[in-house]
Amino acid sequence: MCCNLFNKLPAYSRVLISEKSIKWNQSQNPPRNATKCSVLAIEDSLSFPVDKKFQFDDVIDAQQFDRDVLSAIFEVAWEMEKIEKKSPGSQLLKGYLMATLFYEPSTRTRLSFESAMKRLGGEVLTTENAREFSSAAKGETLEDIIRIVEGYSDIIVMRHFESGAAKRAAATAGIPIVNAGDGPGQHPTQALLDVYTIQREIGKLDGIRVGLVGDLANGRTVRSLANLLAKYQNVKIYFVSPDVVKMKDDIKGYLTSQGVEWEESADLMEVVSKCDVVYQTRIQKERFGERIDLYEEAQGKYIINREVLKVMQKHAVVMHPLPRLDEITADVDTDPRAAYFRQAKNGLYIRMALLKLLLVGW
CATH class of the missing domain: 3.40.50.1370 (Aspartate/ornithine carbamoyltransferase)
Incomplete structure (x- = not known):
């Protein structure tokens, strides 16, 4: 007997990434515990019109998501796995530019965001150690740096050493801010x-x-x-x-x-x-x-x-x-x-x- 990976979604949060709906079965990289969860099927009847606006302008903390939005994001992630395995890849974000502003060391988070952007057809501006090798070392405020970087990009992914820095950045920027870790705060x-x-x-x-x-x-x-x-x-x-x-x-x-x-x-x-x-x-x-x-x-x-x-x-x-x-x-x-x-x-x-x-x- 099959069980859905995700709960049936209310109308506002069902997802369509492209013109197609997605199906997942045991032949497509199933979970290790496949006996517990063997099939995910998202049919055309559960699809949404494309271009419906996301509920959030920024991703700052975990509390902002409810169960329905989480389930919907996870369905999008399933579609992203299909896209990642295709060649030559997607052009969903062609023409968009992401800036990664990292004040603390990172390997997985920074590279996975940069890979994610490029696999969707976008471009990347990157700073590997903004704390030491940017104007922050000269005393420039976070707010001023955000105002400058948003002029060069469409979205900023930021890691900072201070808890609450992502909220400050989001309050300043007119483009989306993604919190990639703010000190001992959240990730x-x-x-x-x-x-x-x-x-x-x-x-x-x-x-x-x-x-x-x-x-x-x-x-x-x-x-x-x-x-x-x-x-x-x-x-x-x-x-x-x-x-x-x-x-x-x-x-x-x-x-x-x-x-x-x-x-x-x-x-x-x-x-x-x-x-x-x-x-x-x-x-x-x-x-x-x-x-x-x-x-x-x-x-x-x-x-x-x-x-x-x-x-x-x-x-x-x-x-x-x-x-x-x-x-x-x-x-x-x-x-x-x-x-x-x-x-x-x-x-x-x-x-x-x-x-x-x-x-x-x-």
Whole structure:
């Protein structure tokens, strides 16, 4: 018996990327747990007129999305996967120019956004280290830089070292701003690809058990993911971290206000045995400043290795936003439950979808 990957959508959020509707079946790269979710079919009757405006001008934080919009974005991402596999590719964004303004180092996020834009026929202006090699080093304000860069481009993808910087940029710019991470604040596009990956790997989002492990105080990815998981029913989240990097009270308070059950634990093995998803993160040394003693206290406390895999459920997956250090050992990579490289590839499809939606609409 087949089950839809995504809920049936209300009229305003069903999606059509081109003149065609899409179908997905088991022969087209199915989720690993194909017995749980075997077919996605989006028929002509569920399609929308092209050029319907996207609901948002910017992508700033995870809270801005509701379930219907998430489901619709995920359907667009499925179509993007088809486009990515075609040759010579799409011209959906031909004539559009994206600026990547990165004040912190990035490999996956920056390159996946640039790849996403080019695979849709667009062009890219890039800054790899705007904090050091731009006018910011001379003291120019973020607002002034945004006003200048928006004159050269149609959309800005920005990573910044300060929490809240993306909101400042969006308040200044007259073109779309995409938050690619703002210090220890949020990373909404990572959260979107994480939830998309969970849907594909596990086959559902309601009723899942997720363990968030590692640096929960400084990890913007886990903050955004927790916010998105709160959109779904009967979810339980476990927080497993060293004392110095526990999840902050604002996220725990938000989850409580949304009726999401959560629990803090120091026992990784016990949590892993209960979870559908184990989401590991690295301890972020760069956030500790001169307190190397605190970093050393936290580093290496929770490691996922073959012994941990032995207590994991067979259907469960290990995820990681990457880069990793030693918090997942290399011998885990060959286990089919290691989903982090599939997760990274899904980032391309989600970012292709967001660029398309922000620039030309549904």
